[in-house]
Amino acid sequence: METLRTMILATGLLFLVGEAAAQDAGMKAWVKGKGWGWVWGPQDEVGNLNEMTDASRLAALRLVSQGKAYDLGLPYDRNSFRWPGHSPAEIISFRSPHGVKTQKDLPFTTPEGGNGGGTAWHSNAIFMNDNVATQIDGLGHITHGPDNHFYNGFKADEWGGDFGLRKTDVTTIPPIIARGVMIDVATYKNVEALPGGYEITVADLEGALRAQNVDVTPGSVVLVRTGTARYWGENGSDHAKLAAHDTAGIGLAAAKWLVEQKGALILGSDTSSLEYGPAKPEDSQAYGGSFVPVHVYLLVEQGVHVMEFNNLEGLAADRVYEFAYFLTTNAIRGTVAGTALRPVAMR
Amino acid sequence: METLRTMILATGLLFLVGEAAAQDAGMKAWVKGKGWGWVWGPQDEVGNLNEMTDASRLAALRLVSQGKAYDLGLPYDRNSFRWPGHSPAEIISFRSPHGVKTQKDLPFTTPEGGNGGGTAWHSNAIFMNDNVATQIDGLGHITHGPDNHFYNGFKADEWGGDFGLRKTDVTTIPPIIARGVMIDVATYKNVEALPGGYEITVADLEGALRAQNVDVTPGSVVLVRTGTARYWGENGSDHAKLAAHDTAGIGLAAAKWLVEQKGALILGSDTSSLEYGPAKPEDSQAYGGSFVPVHVYLLVEQGVHVMEFNNLEGLAADRVYEFAYFLTTNAIRGTVAGTALRPVAMR
Amino acid sequence: METLRTMILATGLLFLVGEAAAQDAGMKAWVKGKGWGWVWGPQDEVGNLNEMTDASRLAALRLVSQGKAYDLGLPYDRNSFRWPGHSPAEIISFRSPHGVKTQKDLPFTTPEGGNGGGTAWHSNAIFMNDNVATQIDGLGHITHGPDNHFYNGFKADEWGGDFGLRKTDVTTIPPIIARGVMIDVATYKNVEALPGGYEITVADLEGALRAQNVDVTPGSVVLVRTGTARYWGENGSDHAKLAAHDTAGIGLAAAKWLVEQKGALILGSDTSSLEYGPAKPEDSQAYGGSFVPVHVYLLVEQGVHVMEFNNLEGLAADRVYEFAYFLTTNAIRGTVAGTALRPVAMR
């Protein structure tokens, strides 16, 4: 990969590559059979989201014929299911009308300070992880190798820091407006939700797409439904039920097919990790025994973002398989992922 | 207000009011000269965002002719300007490749545990306030009166709690897709940015709209530009410069004109508080000496959300005054505002 | 209680009471058969710790004949057992040598800024509850009644606030230097640790004291050993084992005997709550169905502090039953308890 990039840089071939790729379905750099990779220049932090253009955004919006909006976010609180390796959450009433009036630390809030009408306010202090609930993994979330490199060869030793990532943090993810496709594997397999550990195959995806009569075209956001999020409820507090299904997901074969054969812009699902787990030896060994080979493939190698814990229940109920997809992340510098987001699907 | 609601409830007039209001510009409940108020039923937590319909969303999207997207979010970090009454922010590297490999607390991350390829990850712990950077104030953010009531008569004593708001928290704010209008008062007044404390008048708004050749139609998101956000830079760290302009904004007169005469769906600006400050006696005394009379009027009385610290610099540079506006909030239960958001304007 | 205080205040009897009490074992206000109560004046935040004097401290130190010190603290971290109603803990590397040198946010830390030798530092951000591990409950920790009053009639509505307690916070607890007595009930009952829910009776305490040949004299810190802390280990991570014993403790009868008959200055144990649980009806109904009647009795009514999760294993192993006890709390304003403390017993 490094060699390829060095070659490209040395010969000024980058735009040439882009133009060649453009032969494939109007994409700038995607090559069928290869996908992307580190093809956007040595300083790039955006990855394949560079494919988005005014034209692609406009085309996505043109898919909307009704104006109906589906909220794909799952509400998060202190009791919500999360990967146990992440920090817990507390949303704590920081200022409250009662507390403001008792504390009397700000003169303008007191009757003596003029506030006879008793205006006050609520605000909260949030303590939480940047990688929970409905989330988009930034390209620096996962590292690989003894040199701890991430997308485009950036290294943790150089671009990590005490206050988060200094390359490919969440602020580098542009607003995402694109065609979206939902692949309802749970319904295709005729189950409420896929069982934990189930590897979604290419055949499953092809079958479901055929049943839905929709296709993944290059540049589409692809959301794969396992059915897990149907058990989220108000706040994801039924950990046992969620855990029983949360490890269903795609494997390397399906990920590669979606990226390299179909040109998927983003891969997402309704689980915490997109990929099935634990990884079977053939997937794991592709990346030296990795516990998240699909993440390494997508984020580190391909520059393809990963969306997790999307609420696809509304789309499934209404059999909506193609839509305009809209997502913006938080704007918190250093964070590795957009967290507790609310993407929207419109039709 | 209470009397009105009681009357409406007592006589089953709510839908009738809605139908009467529908005579005004296709809105459900807006009445010219009155605006909204607590007209959506006693359990309502959504306020005037109930006006949005499939048709209004579709109409907003139809405004897009180019597909160009403007990110209206201001990136936030530990050094960013914020109202000093809010809690500070730290984004702290929680897990890092270096730390994961040193800590050795998770067997599957170690070479002995199979991870010979050295996959690892970055994540952050976030400690921050729910009311900073680009934000939308929920209807329970501000309370008023000795009974600490907020929108629709909900009382803090009943609906506050240790873990944030239990009514009108941020998850009750639906995805906002609507026509947007930017009123560039700074350019109209021929200044880089309005001076601190400047009250934007109705005449200012009318003059700027005339100069821009655009109007506020009922149901439009209205963003008023003071120019303050031009000094935000990478992360809002120039506190002195920002503070010198941040207190410019609209007063009660302009707020009422926008809501009651023009039917503005949301009022926003590029400052931390939307309204000018400190409030002059005539505004302050309208609400018993309140330090934020415009907030009380909009959030508590009218059920109109407030957008703060929007980055309007790109729109101003391109002279974009009418656009499709798109915003989704965080999905964190109990929080009073969408925080560190990235709204998008599309044309 | 209020009536008594009003009477005392009205007639200036406070010091008289003190003097009368002084007849009992050299104490200032303790009355055998009654204990203390709200007897220290209407502004008092110290409770019965007012009994400590230069003379009592000196006498305690004179008990030390060897100079051996026992650390009674239990180390706390993110994995430690705690009452589930408290907030979780994260100790997060905030600045690290690696992070400081990567982040480059402070010029004086860089080689270019003069730091050629590469000095750097570690510090941590702590997120935790103020009521965990080895702790002393302040007199405002527990409230009772519809008026939410705590010790001395202070009311939460008046003296709570957004930033913790404004009366009887931890900074009002003076350094505690006093005679200490450990009552090893586990050894007396010939078990490794008492079973969960076991109520330690007066007979148990009397029997153990007799076996140990030591007595509780007025003004003594009393630490009751259930054996639970023997399962704490490095960091209290064996939640199941700890939970199986943690609910053993004293009931109202034993608490009253220790305070009213023996004049105990502080009551402590090696569990998270001192008292057995769940409370039997006779104990619970003494305080309107309270889930922590012993806490209400001690903290609210008597002004006696409560010590929890003391590590008594070293004292038990060495059969040390009488010692000089030394404790200082954190100095964090507003906090309701000294938390993650390390009291010391010296003999």
Place this chain on the structure above:
Amino acid sequence: METLRTMILATGLLFLVGEAAAQDAGMKAWVKGKGWGWVWGPQDEVGNLNEMTDASRLAALRLVSQGKAYDLGLPYDRNSFRWPGHSPAEIISFRSPHGVKTQKDLPFTTPEGGNGGGTAWHSNAIFMNDNVATQIDGLGHITHGPDNHFYNGFKADEWGGDFGLRKTDVTTIPPIIARGVMIDVATYKNVEALPGGYEITVADLEGALRAQNVDVTPGSVVLVRTGTARYWGENGSDHAKLAAHDTAGIGLAAAKWLVEQKGALILGSDTSSLEYGPAKPEDSQAYGGSFVPVHVYLLVEQGVHVMEFNNLEGLAADRVYEFAYFLTTNAIRGTVAGTALRPVAMR
């Protein structure tokens, strides 16, 4: 230093060194003219606190003749002065009687759940740095060199981690009971407080000790008074006043004299950093341009702990120069320092 240790280890001379040192004033390893160093074995995390013995603790307690206790802690809150490189503090009411009763998340707290008497509680969530207010720096707080080593050659790359230090964290600091000496330089120089940047010299220390008629004997905790803490008040909120004096302190010459000639067990002061600053070239260049050369000398090289922000005002007012010193740290694993502590001086 490494060479010395290697030699010692290779020849088994460690205890021999100890015995030789014992000739110096009854200390185990201290050598007059040299101090300590990495002399306690390759796994040692305690440093020169290994000098404390039952006999030395008993001797310290024997200094107490009155029983009077001085609290040397400075109360800390969200507004307190701190080194700006540390994270800020919030003490946030986590559970309050009002919030518990409004939130209704725990059935046993409700009247329906049996709690007719209305028992409730206060607790706080703490977010703070582990290196603020009255604090003792652990031996791993400061690192030096391109290899980021700390005391005893432990390296950050090996012994740091995501959750704090894994060597020499605060739990390795034993309870400190020792003779204490306060050197009141401010009074000796006849000022309220030394000016910022002032370097306390050996002559200053000798002069003050002579005036006080007291000496530093090997094994004494030494607290140097600049007068800065007299401006702390309730919570250290007068940042300007504190900052004007806070940078007074000892330099390398005084530190070496205290450690190598006098055998000081701990060096402390009433400022945030003990040492004067910014360091003059002769001090800074001794450690490659270090911004904290005295810290490097004490913590990294000598294994001598550093005490900061002690409240010495009470001792100064009463002219108490010799006392029994008592300190225990927090018991929070991974933290690099005891923070917001309350040491006690007794006479």
